[in-house]
Amino acid sequence: SDDKEWDPISRFQNYLRINTAHPKPNYTAAVEYLTSFAATIPTLQTTIFYLTTPAKPLLLITWPGSDPSLPSILLNSHLDSVPAEPSKWQHHPFAAHRTGDGRIYARGAQDDKCIGMQYLEAIRELKRSSLDHTPLRTVHISYVPEEEIGGFDGMMKFVETREFQDLNVGFMLDEGQASVSDEFRVFYADRSPWHVVIRARGAPGHGSRMFDGGAVENLMKSVEMMMKFRETSFDLVKAGLAANSEVISVNPVFLNAGIKSNDGYVMNLQPSEAEAGFDIRLTPTADPDLMRRRIAEEWAPAWRNMTYEITEKGPLRDFKGRPLMTATDGSNPWWAVFNQAIAAAGGKLAKPEILASTTDARFLRQLGIPTLGFSPMKNTPILLHDHNEFLQDSVYLEGIKVYEHVIRLLSSFDETSVAKHDE
Numbered sequence: 217s218d219d220k221e222w223d224p225i226s227r228f229q230n231y232l233r234i235n236t237a238h239p240k241p242n243y244t245a246a247v248e249y250l251t252s253f254a255a256t257i258p259t260l261q262t263t264i265f266y267l268t269t270p271a272k273p274l275l276l277i278t279w280p281g282s283d284p285s286l287p288s289i290l291l292n293s294h295l296d297s298v299p300a301e302p303s304k305w306q307h308h309p310f311a312a313h314r315t316g317d318g319r320i321y322a323r324g325a326q327d328d329k330c331i332g333m334q335y336l337e338a339i340r341e342l343k344r345s346s347l348d349h350t351p352l353r354t355v356h357i358s359y360v361p362e363e364e365i366g367g368f369d370g371m372m373k374f375v376e377t378r379e380f381q382d383l384n385v386g387f388m389l390d391e392g393q394a395s396v397s398d399e400f401r402v403f404y405a406d407r408s409p410w411h412v413v414i415r416a417r418g419a420p421g422h423g424s425r426m427f428d429g430g431a432v433e434n435l436m437k438s439v440e441m442m443m444k445f446r447e448t449s450f451d452l453v454k455a456g457l458a459a460n461s462e463v464i465s466v467n468p469v470f471l472n473a474g475i476k477s478n479d480g481y482v483m484n485l486q487p488s489e490a491e492a493g494f495d496i497r498l499t500p501t502a503d504p505d506l507m508r509r510r511i512a513e514e515w516a517p518a519w520r521n522m523t524y525e526i527t528e529k530g531p532l533r534d535f536k537g538r539p540l541m542t543a544t545d546g547s548n549p550w551w552a553v554f555n556q557a558i559a560a561a562g563g564k565l566a567k568p569e570i571l572a573s574t575t576d577a578r579f580l581r582q583l584g585i586p587t588l589g590f591s592p593m594k595n596t597p598i599l600l601h602d603h604n605e606f607l608q609d610s611v612y613l614e615g616i617k618v619y620e621h622v623i624r625l626l627s628s629f630d631e632t633s634v635a636k637h638d639e
């Protein structure tokens with residue numbers, strides 16, 4: 217009927233127009249939209265899980281394989297996105313406006329509604345093409361809520377369910393990040409976030425008085441040390457000795473002090489409390505105990521009248537105590553298959569990296585399931601969580617082609633026969 221429904225770009229734009237930004241993500245509309253698109257593709261099955269409340273659904277779409285006894289493939293994306301400030305965008309973040317030169321502007325265009333739709337478009341193409349691919353392994357696509365706020369009511373809970381275990385996932389693909397070069401990027405690990413708030417108390421007093429141990433002074437001493445630590449990390453990056461994602465990052469996100477009255481801060485009163493919040497990202501091999509000691513002893517010492525709160529957003533080690541990293545060598549047969557698929561798609565792959573940010577992949581790596589982060593966006597500026605996030609239409613369409621190869625090869629991978637050939 218409506219021609220627009222049959223155009224992958226329009227379908228992508230319509231998904232982007234569903235506002236799933238925090239703090240009020242409309243998950244229900246997104247799940248309805250994806251479910252109705254999946255229903256147009258023969259043999260796809262959909263299941264909705266309510267892990268916490270009806271307002272936070274998790275959608276699973278399944279393409280059954282011919283040998284259900286083999287471990288399955290899971291393609292993951294999250295439904296939610298971070299907030300956007302419309303007044304600071306050139307185009308409204310939920311209008312999904314496409315410019316004359318093909319840029320599609322929207323919150324979620326890169327992170328990560330692109331891959332969520334591309335998975336489905338690729339499967340649709342695989343089923344339409346003359347090859348009429350039938351997967352050997354079952355392919356699952358998961359659309360999870362709450363990733364941007366830690367995944368606790370999303371993927372973290374899902375992997376704990378019986379239903380997840382029954383999926384028998386052998387390999388997962390999750391989101392990656394855009395590449396500014398001609399090579400696709402792939403990620404074998406994430407950094408892990410800690411949200412750290414430090415609070416200082418101190419003697420209050422008249423704004424005119426100089427004295428030791430005021431709350432803001434106490435806080436600033438800590439902030440200086442933390443910024444010094446940040447500089448040490450960043451200097452390594454600037455000197456080209458480490459990638460951004462290979463060092464521990466410490467970034468201030470809020471500072472709070474002062475007593476307010478009706479017309480602003482009371483200026484002649486030094487406050488008795490002050491606080492600061494930091495986004496800290498630990499590399500997969502960082503020592504968390506060392507970090508905890510540093511915070512307790514140097515950055516928020518009780519003797520300087522300070523307290524702190526560390527919110528660890530997820531695991532740092534798997535159940536065998538190992539860092540959460542997926543092998544990118546011969547020990548991981550999926551790595552070779554993934555490489556073959558990128559080559560078959562005519563793509564080049566950059567050296568595998570640690571992701572600077574964090575994804576739900578950590579919950580699968582914690583279970584020992586090999587997981588790669590991958591979003592097929594090359595020659596694209598990295599705009600996740602930024603104003604004016606956009607994706608070029610041609611890049612989006614090429615990504616569908618890439619996933620056709622990736623899904624075809626992963627789902628037909630017959631590990632036992634490969635092992636036999638190797639003997």
Ligand code: MET
Pocket residue numbers: 363364365366367409529573574575
């Ligand atoms: C707070 S868990 C991580 C959420 C988000 N993906 C980030 O990297 O910031």
Ligand SMILES: [Zn+2]
Pocket residue numbers: 294327328363391
């Ligand atoms: Zn994301």
Ligand SMILES: [Zn+2]
Pocket residue numbers: 298327364600601
């Ligand atoms: Zn994000």
